[in-house]
Amino acid sequence: MPAPLDLDQLQTFIAIADSGSFTKAADEVHRTQSAVSMQMRRLEERIGKELFVKEGRTNRLTENGERLLTYARRLIRLNREVLAAFDDASLEGSIRIGTPDDYADRFLPEIMARFARSNPRVELSVTCEPTINLQEQIKRGQLDIAIVTHDSDRGTSEVVRREPLLWVTSANHSIYKEEVLPIAVGRTTCMWRRAACDMLDSMGRDYRILFTSWSATVIIAAVLSGQAVSILPECALRPGMRVLGEADGFGLLPDVRIGIMRGHSSHPELVDALARHISESLDNISLPQADETGQIDFHGSGYGRSKRVRSAQLLPGW
Template identity: 35%
Template sequence: MNFDTSQLRSFVTVAELKSFSKSSERLCRVQSAISQQIQKLEKQVNAVLFIRNRNGVTLTAQGERLLPYAVKMLSINDEAVSALCENQPKGWLRVGTSDTYATCFLKDILMSCSERYPGLQIEVHCGYSESIWTMYEKGQLDIVLTQCCPSNINSETLHVEPLLWMCSRTSDVYKKTPVPLALFSKGCADREIALNGLVQVGKDYTMGFHSSSHAGILAAVSSGYYVSAILASTSNQDFKVLTETDGFPPLGNLEISMAYNDHADNSPTQMFACVVREYFRWSRSRKHQLKVV
């Protein structure tokens, strides 16, 4: 059995976007062509890969098993194509993101980008989302990866996950009244979401620590003396999640968006964007694989 990479690319894209219509837009192909490729792939593996319903599509158990392998095969294929491509992107690329995302996601993205496009030079600007989007609108950044995208900017959602209350696993600090908090300094959207949540449920708090650094927030929570609002994927195993049972309100989901203006083939921003998409596909496929196992 030999897999067709075009079929695998359609499969991975539909799995990511949970929509055949959105996948056709991403891949610049008509929807019927995407559907036919999925049908051929399902016939080849002798299994149904998607469950179709009114809200879109979801992976079956067999689809979840195939996804991490499909992502890996496409990654190898794209690396080979890039290595043999004569028109490698070169020059400076200005990337805007938050300190948290740079700390937790950027390492693997930069490793992949450097391996494929050694002529690309990357300059990373970290800050709170409002300032990052302002810099982008002024033309001071080429591509942005952060949350709270303004409605007037065209972007795509890369990742969605909940913002959670956390404290040290060995600490009872969450039982204190008022509860001592460690949050990002003023200007951070996460800070406002957390404080508004506490105000709405009438929970008393005191601001015991604030920082513009993700590492600083993690250090404060690890000390056992503070509670904070943190994305699950950016925390560590020494933390425990606090819920409504513990007196803390749900904070909802945060979306990481990506925006860039130069969509020309082989442009530095387009190549970097492809690597970023691949990283988050891999991240999601890894979660699927863990669930199956």
């Protein structure tokens, strides 16, 4: 039976990959540079592949190194979760988290499961509100942390994920071909609404706002029923939708930046722990990807940042 991988070596490997330097990684893991070099030689021997290639003063990962990095991060995270689950001195208390419902369905299951496994004694109180409301609740001390749509004009947030903002319509209707386009959007303060209206104005496309709501459920219902076209982030796509692209006469919209906002909590250690889980979970979420023909795969298992999806029909089964 092959010997298991050394977690210390994997931790050092991640530090090198993140910093691009053996020297910086040595400082981070509190080892000498020679010890770090020896660890990596042993790891390469254990894997049987070259993991780094030298480029000037930096160390770039090889293709095999990139493959290993994904597994290494997952193994280190799992190790932390196991230790936390059996730690009698683990974090305790309650924490209040907010998120728009656009993100809740896709992101919360992963975040809540990961956090609960690592911190079984912490109670999570979840609020679903639009970003603008969450920002106010953070300022008033009513939330400890929030997942928001990043808006540099309304407070600061730490951006942890980017996704394309997409035009969507019903796969079973042709409402997007109407001379005056009916659209379903958020309220007047919604950034996505402004982006959609600005794009339609620049295209010279006539439109009318048929439905207005803060609720993603309402917007999605309007789209799936064939009553209106809307804009949604990639994470909010549903079976029965069709993504509209430039071939359909719809211009590209700006990417959605998803960020974390922190409040002034009396339990900063809980906020830090949950923020870490949010960041790691969003980095690990798999979304439907488009192939060369524009078809979206709902069953793929790829991880990482989403890419822009072109015109395609969303099939049932996601």
